[in-house]
Amino acid sequence: MSYGNKRWWALGLIALAQFMVIMDTSIIGVALPRMQADLGFSPENLSWVFNAYVVAFGGLLLLGGRLSDLFGARRMFVAGWLILLVGSAAAGLADGVAVELAARALQGAGAALIAPSALTLLMMLFGAEPRELTRALALYGAAAPAGGTAGVFLGGVITEYVSWPWVFYINIPIALLAVLAAPALMPAGGARRGSLDVAGALTVTAGLGGAVYAIVRAPEIGWTSAQTWLALAGAMVALVAFVAIQAARREPLMRLSIFRTPNLAAANVAQLLLGAAWIPMWFYLNLYLQQVLGYRAFPSGAALLPMTVLIMVGMIVIAPRAIGRFGAKPMVVTGLAVLAAGLGWLALIRPDGTFVADVLPASLVAALGMSLAFIPSLGTAISSARPEEGGLASGIVNTSYQVGSALGLAAMTAVAASYGASQLGDVPALTDGYSAAFVGAGVVAAAAAVIAAITLRTAAPRPETAVLPTPDQTDRASAR
Numbered sequence: 001m002s003y004g005n006k007r008w009w010a011l012g013l014i015a016l017a018q019f020m021v022i023m024d025t026s027i028i029g030v031a032l033p034r035m036q037a038d039l040g041f042s043p044e045n046l047s048w049v050f051n052a053y054v055v056a057f058g059g060l061l062l063l064g065g066r067l068s069d070l071f072g073a074r075r076m077f078v079a080g081w082l083i084l085l086v087g088s089a090a091a092g093l094a095d096g097v098a099v100e101l102a103a104r105a106l107q108g109a110g111a112a113l114i115a116p117s118a119l120t121l122l123m124m125l126f127g128a129e130p131r132e133l134t135r136a137l138a139l140y141g142a143a144a145p146a147g148g149t150a151g152v153f154l155g156g157v158i159t160e161y162v163s164w165p166w167v168f169y170i171n172i173p174i175a176l177l178a179v180l181a182a183p184a185l186m187p188a189g190g191a192r193r194g195s196l197d198v199a200g201a202l203t204v205t206a207g208l209g210g211a212v213y214a215i216v217r218a219p220e221i222g223w224t225s226a227q228t229w230l231a232l233a234g235a236m237v238a239l240v241a242f243v244a245i246q247a248a249r250r251e252p253l254m255r256l257s258i259f260r261t262p263n264l265a266a267a268n269v270a271q272l273l274l275g276a277a278w279i280p281m282w283f284y285l286n287l288y289l290q291q292v293l294g295y296r297a298f299p300s301g302a303a304l305l306p307m308t309v310l311i312m313v314g315m316i317v318i319a320p321r322a323i324g325r326f327g328a329k330p331m332v333v334t335g336l337a338v339l340a341a342g343l344g345w346l347a348l349i350r351p352d353g354t355f356v357a358d359v360l361p362a363s364l365v366a367a368l369g370m371s372l373a374f375i376p377s378l379g380t381a382i383s384s385a386r387p388e389e390g391g392l393a394s395g396i397v398n399t400s401y402q403v404g405s406a407l408g409l410a411a412m413t414a415v416a417a418s419y420g421a422s423q424l425g426d427v428p429a430l431t432d433g434y435s436a437a438f439v440g441a442g443v444v445a446a447a448a449a450v451i452a453a454i455t456l457r458t459a460a461p462r463p464e465t466a467v468l469p470t471p472d473q474t475d476r477a478s479a480r
């Protein structure tokens with residue numbers, strides 16, 4: 001196999017990693033009622049089958065990025081797949097609530113090693129060729145919506161025709177394939193000397209995990225609950241301690257000055273707000289299809305296919321060409337504005353609506369906006385960092401998107417509930433609640449477009465620099 005072909009096979013494995021990380025958040029949705037009956041979950045605790053994964057994933061991403069930098073991206077990539085494999089087997093074999101939640105957290109920990117190391121490997125393979133880097137990031141980005149939609153499809157098929165444990169067992173052969181293929185396809189990724197900063201790892205994991213925990217639990221127990229505010233206060237104390245530790249250490253887990261790198265902080269804010277707008281849209285669009293229009297799980301997944309196909313085409317075909325012609329900043333701003341317009345259109349849904357009139361056109365507009373904004377903001381966030389901090393930059397941008405997703409979904413859940421989304425069976429009330437969530441997500445996307453327009457630095461658009469917005473960033477990419 002030639003080196004060129006080997007790189008693209010390696011990209012396929014990296015895209016598979018992104019596909020699986022996202023699929024594991026969506027595949028369990030249809031299986032939850034069966035799991036509740038078999039394992040004895042209460043209605044209040046059932047959501048933690050999803051949340052346990054998200055809390056572990058979001059809380060450990062920075063640590064995963066640092067481990068990738070210290071011990072080698074390929075080594076951490078393989079380790080993450082092994083942990084995901086063990087967690088998946090345990091989740092399928094679980095016979096009680098505690099074991100199931102622990103297994104889901106273990107899956108999230110594995111994903112937190114896979115995600116930043118995968119992005120680091122992508123930069124190592126394609127960073128020296130900006131045009132190829134743009135295409136590689138486009139394929140990587142397109143794997144996310146594909147994984148989300150595949151999760152809905154597979155979850156419905158497996159739960160209906162096999163049994164719910166297989167929504168976890170399906171990960172095992174894929175993980176084995178990744179573990180066996182990685183040494184042959186992936187560059188080793190030079191491990192470097194340095195300390196791990198255990199105190200920093202513990203405080204940032206506790207802080208991010210606590211914050212995500214508080215955010216995802218708040219709609220259940222109330223935003224004004226003492227438990228919510230105590231959890232947020234504890235998370236804030238841990239994060240302040242983390243910052244103090246990073247400022248004092250010679251070899252910190254996260255060099256704080258990294259955020260002074262041009263465009264890195266701005267691109268991460270764009271990713272955070274993009275997640276905060278997009279994930280609630282995907283979540284409530286699915287609920288509208290099932291609970292208002294009366295679609296079953298499998299047809300609901302099929303209804304999301306046009307949107308998924310457009311995102312993949314947009315990320316692979318449209319976005320790279322547009323970035324090469326207009327530059328990264330205009331595409332981030334335009335994409336976020338188009339997403340906001342699509343969400344505003346979705347807010348016009350009706351209790352007696354139809355898929356063709358109420359869902360399809362608006363969802364396609366939103367999908368186009370997502371595909372235009374995701375790739376340039378992701379590429380800018382990663383390529384802004386020094387080559388030896390690629391894992392850290394990948395961990396930061398993954399953390400930004402995941403925390404933004406959790407925060408946005410929790411906030412829009414509260415908005416939807418206040419407008420009637422908690423009144424199951426009342427179709428007009430449900431529609432009002434879902435419409436309010438789309439409005440809220442649209443406001444987030446519009447605010448993100450304004451913030452990106454103000455904070456992202458503009459570079460002269462040149463085809464040869466594609467995603468990489470400045471000449472010095474192109475030099476850094478070449479060093480990879």
